[in-house]
Amino acid sequence: MTTTIATGPEPTRPPEGQPGSGARDRHPLPTRSIFDRAILGRAAGEAFAKLDPRTLARNPVMFVVEVGAVLTTVLWVRDVLDAGSEPNTFAGLVTAWLWFTVLFANFAEAVAEGRGKAQAATLRRTRSETMARVRGADGTIEERPSTALVVGDECVVTAGEVIPGDGDVVEGIATVDESAITGESAPVIRESGGDRSAVTGGTRVLSDEIVVRITAEPGATFLDRMIALVEGSARQKTPNEIALSILLAGLTLIFLLAIVALQPFAIYSGDEQTLIVLVALLVCLIPTTIGGLLSAIGIAGMDRLVQRNVLAMSGRAVEAGGDCSTLLLDKTGTITFGNRRATGLHPAHGVDPARLREAALLSSLADETPEGRSIVELAGDDATRPGTTGADFVEFSASTRMSGIDLADRSIRKGASDAVARWLDQYEQRIPDEVVTTTSRISDDGGTPLVVVEDATVLGVVALTDVVKPGMRERFEELRALGIRTVMITGDNPRTAKAIAAEAGVDDFLAEATPEDKMALIREEQQGGNLVAMTGDGTNDAPALAQADVGVAMNTGTQAAKEAGNMVDLDSDPTKLIEIVQIGKQLLITRGALTTFSIANDVAKYFAIIPAMFIVAYPQLDELNVMGLDSPESAILSAVVFNALAIVALIPLALRGVHLQAATASEVLRRNLLIYGLGGLVTPFIGITLIDLVISTLGIV
Numbered sequence: 001m002t003t004t005i006a007t008g009p010e011p012t013r014p015p016e017g018q019p020g021s022g023a024r025d026r027h028p029l030p031t032r033s034i035f036d037r038a039i040l041g042r043a044a045g046e047a048f049a050k051l052d053p054r055t056l057a058r059n060p061v062m063f064v065v066e067v068g069a070v071l072t073t074v075l076w077v078r079d080v081l082d083a084g085s086e087p088n089t090f091a092g093l094v095t096a097w098l099w100f101t102v103l104f105a106n107f108a109e110a111v112a113e114g115r116g117k118a119q120a121a122t123l124r125r126t127r128s129e130t131m132a133r134v135r136g137a138d139g140t141i142e143e144r145p146s147t148a149l150v151v152g153d154e155c156v157v158t159a160g161e162v163i164p165g166d167g168d169v170v171e172g173i174a175t176v177d178e179s180a181i182t183g184e185s186a187p188v189i190r191e192s193g194g195d196r197s198a199v200t201g202g203t204r205v206l207s208d209e210i211v212v213r214i215t216a217e218p219g220a221t222f223l224d225r226m227i228a229l230v231e232g233s234a235r236q237k238t239p240n241e242i243a244l245s246i247l248l249a250g251l252t253l254i255f256l257l258a259i260v261a262l263q264p265f266a267i268y269s270g271d272e273q274t275l276i277v278l279v280a281l282l283v284c285l286i287p288t289t290i291g292g293l294l295s296a297i298g299i300a301g302m303d304r305l306v307q308r309n310v311l312a313m314s315g316r317a318v319e320a321g322g323d324c325s326t327l328l329l330d331k332t333g334t335i336t337f338g339n340r341r342a343t344g345l346h347p348a349h350g351v352d353p354a355r356l357r358e359a360a361l362l363s364s365l366a367d368e369t370p371e372g373r374s375i376v377e378l379a380g381d382d383a384t385r386p387g388t389t390g391a392d393f394v395e396f397s398a399s400t401r402m403s404g405i406d407l408a409d410r411s412i413r414k415g416a417s418d419a420v421a422r423w424l425d426q427y428e429q430r431i432p433d434e435v436v437t438t439t440s441r442i443s444d445d446g447g448t449p450l451v452v453v454e455d456a457t458v459l460g461v462v463a464l465t466d467v468v469k470p471g472m473r474e475r476f477e478e479l480r481a482l483g484i485r486t487v488m489i490t491g492d493n494p495r496t497a498k499a500i501a502a503e504a505g506v507d508d509f510l511a512e513a514t515p516e517d518k519m520a521l522i523r524e525e526q527q528g529g530n531l532v533a534m535t536g537d538g539t540n541d542a543p544a545l546a547q548a549d550v551g552v553a554m555n556t557g558t559q560a561a562k563e564a565g566n567m568v569d570l571d572s573d574p575t576k577l578i579e580i581v582q583i584g585k586q587l588l589i590t591r592g593a594l595t596t597f598s599i600a601n602d603v604a605k606y607f608a609i610i611p612a613m614f615i616v617a618y619p620q621l622d623e624l625n626v627m628g629l630d631s632p633e634s635a636i637l638s639a640v641v642f643n644a645l646a647i648v649a650l651i652p653l654a655l656r657g658v659h660l661q662a663a664t665a666s667e668v669l670r671r672n673l674l675i676y677g678l679g680g681l682v683t684p685f686i687g688i689t690l691i692d693l694v695i696s697t698l699g700i701v
């Protein structure tokens with residue numbers, strides 16, 4: 001029988017990491033509709049600024065349209081200045097609509113960027129300069145502006161003060177108000193030693209005092225990165241986007257050559273075409289719809305993630321999110337709150353409870369992990385604190401899974417059962433069965449047992465408890481419905497892992513995993529052709545977060561984890577992957593749908609315009625003039641107008657994304673080909689006929 005000789009305080013639950021829906025209501029940044037009036041107004045101005053050919057050259061399709069517009073403008077102006085000829089309305093209108101085409105595309109991009117730019121402005125105001133109190137090697141304090149801090153500086157921050165820069169807490173524990181970054185107003189606990197040591201510059205210490213070792217140069221802090229990110233200045237094209245851009249540029253080149261080759265043929269048939277008509281024809285045939293909306297689609301996807309409090313450092317990761325099939329999650333601090341605390345001491349048979357208490361205390365005196373400190377709190381009684389002069393402390397590491405102390409006459413260790421069993425091997429001893437029963441009982445309740453051993457003698461068990469974040473089960477079910485398998489990976493023992501896995505409702509778990517095991521598991525999944533997502537918070541998760549296709553670090557985690565991943569979830573909600581997957585899928589499908597539509601559209605326009613152009617030379621072509629367009633000029637003008645309006649009409653779809661239904665990839669593909677392919681073929685016929693009707697009725701050209 002084992003008896004519990006002490007019960008520690010109930011684990012206090014830090015307020016961070018509440019999963020679920022709250023994200024949108026407590027966003028740090030003023031959220032507005034993507035089609036907010038102010039944003040639209042500013043975007044209209046920016047559409048003109050974006051006409052700068054140096055910016056536009058990055059988009060080959062739109063660049064060609066701009067060059068065409070410049071050309072027709074020159075021709076038209078020359079015509080107007082030439083007193084001898086009539087002002088050419090047709091040329092003027094075509095020219096105007098070519099400019100509109102470019103402006104509409106620029107406008108779409110500017111609207112997509114709008115919300116982020118507004119939010120970046122808000123964040124900039126948060127980034128205030130503070131005075132930092134830097135502690136020297138001799139303990140003296142020197143005041144220095146936060147902008148003059150260097151990596152490695154140790155700053156003392158007391159209640160009420162703003163943390164001067166990003167860093168890790170190296171001493172102390174404090175509550176911190178991180179609402180400037182996360183929008184969550186309840187304070188969070190930050191402490192040295194564990195996976196909750198990272199602090200962000202610009203947040204405020206509410207209680208106590210901590211020493212922060214600076215890890216980021218001023219100008220390269222989390223807040224700076226966040227600003228660059230929401231503003232889109234750090235945005236790079238993803239491999240998919242680059243591939244699509246190359247395809248679009250190729251199509252543009254092919255049509256350019258086709259149009260150039262058309263003229264000799266036209267001259268031969270006695271129907272030489274004007275340069276204006278050739279430019280108009282070219283613009284109608286090249287994929288202007290997707291060319292104009294492509295970057296807006298990507299920017300809007302990133303923006304949708306920001307609205308859900310996820311900062312994606314790479315667009316590639318956002319796309320991978322749409323295709324990932326496995327999610328690996330760390331246990332402590334990710335699925336659970338991560339403040340594992342000692343709640344009980346269970347002496348082994350025949351061991352004096354006071355002896356276990358002393359050993360537990362001794363082995364934790366220099367253990368700076370939250371677990372270690374909670375043991376000191378539980379077992380500590382200053383009156384009985386034994387002397388430790390000349391002792392060697394053994395720090396906890398994720399690979400040894402043990403910590404302890406080497407005294408002159410004896411060595412004490414505490415750690416995971418399997419680690420302690422290995423320790424006992426050197427004495428050819430085993431953990432007694434009744435102690436194994438105790439550890440099993442603790443584990444089966446989801447607690448973490450630490451076995452305490454003095455040389456060859458097992459003294460008993462320390463029980464650590466942690467709390468599973470609420471709402472996990474339902475959210476993991478949603479992930480399952482999306483076809484994503486969830487696997488919990490933990491350094492903890494299999495029994496604890498099993499209990500927590502069952503409570504949280506994950507599909508599978510891997511226990512006693514070292515950081516290398518976590519990474520190896522990801523590699524293995526990736527070799528099977530799967531895209532893998534990983535969520536974690538600890539420094540020991542960093543290699544795995546870096547290896548994963550989508551690495552989501554909890555904002556509560558360490559700097560190392562946040563730097564290794566390619567996304568940070570400000571809400572520290574491990575199930576946020578649901579939103580990440582949906583937004584990724586939506587991005588991929590939206591881009592596919594609009595590409596299909598755009599190309600189908602161009603094919604249809606080809607049939608609309610070519611007959612109209614050559615009707616004079618070949619009257620029999622009139623039979624091909626299925627739309628019965630009024631005149632060659634009105635046909636061509638109508639096509640140009642339709643081409644420009646198609647971009648405007650599709651801006652809402654590009655920015656909001658297509659409606660997402662739970663469906664298999666092939667169903668989605670089939671539906672897209674049907675709606676956007678057929679739609680793309682049919683709408684030009686209807687649209688151009690209607691515009692032609694208006695133009696001819698009004699007698700414009």
Ligand SMILES: Nc1ncnc2c1ncn2[C@@H]1O[C@H](COP(=O)(O)OP(=O)(O)OP(=O)(O)O)[C@@H](O)[C@H]1O
Pocket residue numbers: 330331332333367369371372396397398401402403414415416417448449450489490491492493513538540
């Ligand atoms: N301070 C400590 N001293 C001794 N042993 C510890 C200490 N903290 C944890 N352990 C043991 O080491 C194991 C691994 O802990 P660690 O925090 O590295 O797990 P992990 O790999 O991050 O997994 P997870 O966070 O999912 O639980 C724990 O399950 C526990 O048995």
Ligand SMILES: [K+]
Pocket residue numbers: 283284285286287288289602643
């Ligand atoms: K086009």
Ligand SMILES: [Mg+2]
Pocket residue numbers: 195330331332333537538
């Ligand atoms: Mg961990």
